[in-house]
Amino acid sequence: MDVARLSAAALTAVVLVTACTVTTDPQEVPxxxxxxxxxxxxxxxxxxxxxxxxxKSDEQAAVSAVDAFWRRYFADQPGQPQYRGPRVAGxxxxxNGPPCGGxxxxxxFNAVYCRPxxxxxxxxxxxxxxxQQIGDAWIYLIIAHEWGHAIQARLSADRxxxxxxxxxxxLAGAALQGAADDGLIExxxxxxxxxxxxxxxxxxxxxxxxxxDHGNAEQRTAAFNAGVEGGVPACLT
Numbered sequence: 001m002d003v004a005r006l007s008a009a010a011l012t013a014v015v016l017v018t019a020c021t022v023t024t025d026p027q028e029v030p031x032x033x034x035x036x037x038x039x040x041x042x043x044x045x046x047x048x049x050x051x052x053x054x055x056k057s058d059e060q061a062a063v064s065a066v067d068a069f070w071r072r073y074f075a076d077q078p079g080q081p082q083y084r085g086p087r088v089a090g091x092x093x094x095x096n097g098p099p100c101g102g103x104x105x106x107x108x109f110n111a112v113y114c115r116p117x118x119x120x121x122x123x124x125x126x127x128x129x130x131x132q133q134i135g136d137a138w139i140y141l142i143i144a145h146e147w148g149h150a151i152q153a154r155l156s157a158d159r160x161x162x163x164x165x166x167x168x169x170x171l172a173g174a175a176l177q178g179a180a181d182d183g184l185i186e187x188x189x190x191x192x193x194x195x196x197x198x199x200x201x202x203x204x205x206x207x208x209x210x211x212x213d214h215g216n217a218e219q220r221t222a223a224f225n226a227g228v229e230g231g232v233p234a235c236l237t
Contacts, residue, residue, distance in 0.1 A: 050128040056091075058136045059127065062143040063088055065184040069175050070151060072182065073232060086113065086150040089121035097121050111142045113149035120146045137194035140185075144172035159236045166223040170235035173227025 067085045074083035089098045097106025098121055100114035109129075111122035122142060130138030148171030152160045161167040179185045226234045 050132045052128070055127060055131045055139065058131070058139045059090070059143065061185075062140045065140075065179040066144050066147045066175050068184050069179040069182060070147070073178065074154075081154075083154070086147070086153075087117070087119040089114075089117075089119040091124040091127065092121055093124050097123070111146050113146045113153075115149075115153050118150070118153070120150060122146070135191070135194040136188075137191050140176060141172060144175045145169060147175065148172045155236070161235075166219060167235055169220050169223040170227035171232065173224040174230075174232045174235055175227075177228045178231065 070085065071083050074080050092098065092106050094108045095105040097112075098114070098117065098119065099105070100112065101116040106112070106121065106123070109123050109126045111120070111126060113120050120143070127139060127142070130142070145168050148168035149164070151171055152164060152167065176185070223235075
């Protein structure tokens with residue numbers, strides 16, 4: 001995972017994946033209803049075999065790095081309660097994931113933070129598609145964003161933005177850059193390109209996210225970059 005510095009230039013005109021209520025069939029992503037000026041890429045799908053063991057290893061590494069960053073961050077903040085990370089329910093397939101609140105079934109091809117259960121979970125096929133076609137940056141970005149929602153649940157209400165999805169994008173950027181600065185993420189050649197491709201693959205002209213609550217491509221790129229460049233404080237002001 002190459003985040004020696006997540007340059008804003010590498011992320012221009014792209015947008016971070018977030019999935020909280022996504023219902024799109026991963027095998028058939030329809031064309032956008034209206035044209036967009038953002039940079040786009042085909043939505044990943046699973047084709048052929050995927051090195052699931054390597055993918056799971058990257059998922060564990062991403063969870064460990066993001067959790068360790070937030071543990072250190074909260075420890076450095078005076079007056080904050082002791083940090084405890086969300087439960088990691090991990091991978092599911094289709095509707096076989098853990099229930100959340102009053103929803104008895106999980107959403108296929110999705111990743112989620114469930115506030116009532118305080119857990120993060122993701123569809124195994126969602127991870128496999130991006131991992132196969134883009135690389136390990138896909139894994140890190142999805143997990144960092146959903147962890148961002150868990151952090152929002154741990155903040156006082158006055159520090160949580162009404163634009164919750166954009167704030168989670170910002171927190172993801174802060175966490176990944178912070179984890180790199182702390183030496184928690186190993187630097188690999190080519191990861192900056194993977195990050196840009198991951199963000200571009202789920203720009204706002206695909207139905208994976210709703211612009212009305214997630215923001216458009218430019219807004220989400222700006223939010224992610226704000227976290228990369230300004231750290232957590234940039235996400236809370």
